[in-house]
Amino acid sequence: xxxxxxxxxxxxxxxRDAWIDESMQAIRRDFLPPDLQPLLDAxxxxxxxxxxxxxxxEETDFLLGLAGQYAFIHGVVGWADLRSDSLxxxxxKYEKAEKLVGLRHxxxxxxxxxxxxxxxxxxxxxxxxxxxxxxxxxxxxQLAESVRLVGAFPDQSFVIDHLAxxxxxxxxxxxxxxxxxxxxxxxNVWCKLSxxxxxxxxxxxxxxxxRPYVREVLEAFGPRRVMYGSxxxxxxxxxSYAAQMDALKEACADLSDDEQRAIFGENAAEFYGIPxxxxx
Numbered sequence: 001x002x003x004x005x006x007x008x009x010x011x012x013x014x015x016r017d018a019w020i021d022e023s024m025q026a027i028r029r030d031f032l033p034p035d036l037q038p039l040l041d042a043x044x045x046x047x048x049x050x051x052x053x054x055x056x057x058e059e060t061d062f063l064l065g066l067a068g069q070y071a072f073i074h075g076v077v078g079w080a081d082l083r084s085d086s087l088x089x090x091x092x093k094y095e096k097a098e099k100l101v102g103l104r105h106x107x108x109x110x111x112x113x114x115x116x117x118x119x120x121x122x123x124x125x126x127x128x129x130x131x132x133x134x135x136x137x138x139x140x141x142q143l144a145e146s147v148r149l150v151g152a153f154p155d156q157s158f159v160i161d162h163l164a165x166x167x168x169x170x171x172x173x174x175x176x177x178x179x180x181x182x183x184x185x186x187x188n189v190w191c192k193l194s195x196x197x198x199x200x201x202x203x204x205x206x207x208x209x210x211r212p213y214v215r216e217v218l219e220a221f222g223p224r225r226v227m228y229g230s231x232x233x234x235x236x237x238x239x240s241y242a243a244q245m246d247a248l249k250e251a252c253a254d255l256s257d258d259e260q261r262a263i264f265g266e267n268a269a270e271f272y273g274i275p276x277x278x279x280x
Contacts, residue, residue: 133272190271191226
């Protein structure tokens with residue numbers, strides 16, 4: 001079983017999707033399940049987790065609608081207003097949505113100490129009762145905040161997206177290494193090997209350039225709390241689906257077969273609560 005733990009779908013809107021700037025022309029169009037399925041098939045990937053790209057309940061409903069139509073979408077990481085007083089009521093509306101497996105907020109765009117905020121933390125505190133995970137989308141300079149967050153909620157399952165977006169150039173920055181190790185000490189936190197090719201300055205990446213960052217994450221989290229994600233279609237501004245996947249496979253090639261199976265599918269299924277029978 002191979003499971004892509006991180007990809008997106010959208011009907012492109014130049015206003016809503018203004019984050020797709022001039023340097024990302026390759027993804028200024030619609031990306032929907034019929035675009036992804038041939039790539040999954042060609043790379044022997046059995047299914048995926050669709051992750052929100054827009055902060056609205058309409059986005060969550062859109063992704064759940066696609067998941068209802070396409071069996072290879074095994075889970076949805078949606079969005080909800082975690083700071084809202086009516087969060088519990090909003091989440092209750094999704095209690096029968098079996099493919100809603102988690103939530104995410106684009107914290108990388110928020111001001112410092114956003115994750116320390118009382119309202120945000122009240123929202124995080126409600127997720128476990130709805131059996132929802134939380135994806136942490138941040139830049140590397142927000143890792144210290146993440147350490148405080150995950151430490152405050154030891155029973156909540158978290159996953160760091162995109163290695164917390166370090167600048168991938170030469171050997172890993174020692175501050176990033178120190179902080180990724182600090183967050184990894186919390187056993188309720190996992191990490192996605194995703195979004196790497198677009199964090200290389202000039203997007204001039206090579207598999208050799210990515211390898212030290214992969215190794216640092218594996219050393220910090222161990223191979224049982226790390227999962228593969230393509231970040232498709234965002235990856236397309238720097239690499240094809242096959243190229244980014246092959247680079248990560250190469251970086252993990254010296255691990256045991258069991259460890260590689262865990263990273264490229266089993267860990268994501270466990271983290272997001274995807275029944276094995278649904279992926280077989």
